[in-house]
Amino acid sequence: MEEKEIGVEEESPTSSATPNFRLIDKMELLEFKDKYVIRAVNSPNQGFSASRLDGHIQPLTSNVVLGTPGKTTKICGVVGTIQLVSGTRMWRRGANLQGDAANFIETEQLLESKNFKSSFLQVRGSIPLLWEQIVDLSYKPRLNIINHQDTSHVVERHFHDLSQRYGEILALDLTDEYGDEGKLSNAFAAEMEKLPSVRYIPFRFHTICGKSNFDNLHLLYDEISDEIGKQGYFLVDSEGHVLEEQRGVIRSNCIDCLDRTNVTQSYLARKSLDLQLQRVGIFTLEDTISILWVEQGDELSLEYTGTHALKRDLVRYGKQTFGGLITDVSSSGFSIVDWGLDNDVIFTKPRSQGIDNVLHDLSE
Secondary structure (H helix, E strand, O other): OOHHHHOOOOOOOOOOOOOOOEEEEEEEEEEOOOEEEEEEOOOOOOEEEEEOOOOOEEEOOOOOOOOOOOEEEEEEEEEOOOOOEOOOOOOOOOEOOOOOEEOOEEEEEEEEOOOEEEEEEEEEOOOOOOEEEOOOOOOOOOEEEOOOOOHHHHHHHHHHHHHHHHOEEEEEEOOOOOHHHHHHHHHHHHHHOOOOOOEEEEOOHHHHHOOOOHHHHHHHHHHHHHHHHHHOOEEEEOOOOEEEOOOEEEEEEOOOOOHHHHHHHHHHHHHHHHHHHHHHOOOOOHHHHHHHHHHHHHHHHHHHOOOOOOOHHHHHHOOOOHHHHHHHHHHHHHHHHHOOOOOOOOOHHHHHHHHHHHHHHHHO
């Protein structure tokens, strides 16, 4: 949804914030028994409601009588616009001919103190080539790269749109270097060589961080720390003066853009948080941030796969625990069952179709 549809954009007259990073702090979520309402505090008739029964979304009007909500939550964030290719894992991979990637998610880490508000934005999305995964009962269905004459144009369009929206882009590829993943990664790297304005970094997560050696993520940070410093973060004081602006984003991907991506993004977000806390003179909030990233990883994984995220303990504690290993095995087992019996995909496909139907209704 665009900013103008909600009507809550506020920017200080002295602010030099770019259109892609505009601070909003006067939205609220109202929870009723039959619906959710998101609206602007200063303009209570501007916003929308979502039915708890069927997910139907409609704009608010001056004639709507809301009553008393059971709970009200303040929403604070930086507005942005996301183009999505809808659908769940396996059924939606790669990009369409317009350059829109599947599972494209904008994640923003927000910090609010008495005198400052700051944020650090990252994005993730499926490798923006034309490719698919042939769904069957195997644990890892084969990947298939579609040979299409417009592949280079798709990749160029994708990163052009990202650059227009966010500024400088660093593409971080966390896939393996062997097997089907390796072939896909090599194809991605070949296309990225044609885009000198975008830095492409292949980081073989499983090879470098395998056997729970997740401290090795510092090797990645050492390689890209200069770019992270140049891209910066968003910082505004209590009077609305913009002190720092984020001038670009890191775009991360693995295959599903879930577990490896979430571990890596949480690590980079903590590094940025350290810089922000030093800037405003606050000590680290390590435990709180870890919990937020675990919850975020779960929400994305439940939406895209139907199961909780793997490697939750790695994000929470920085190491793999026995309990976390059991949870991962349980989630992986459910994913296998999720494909259904006798080649009848009884869970994942209907969920993907349901998402398609909901978004089709919204577009009408």
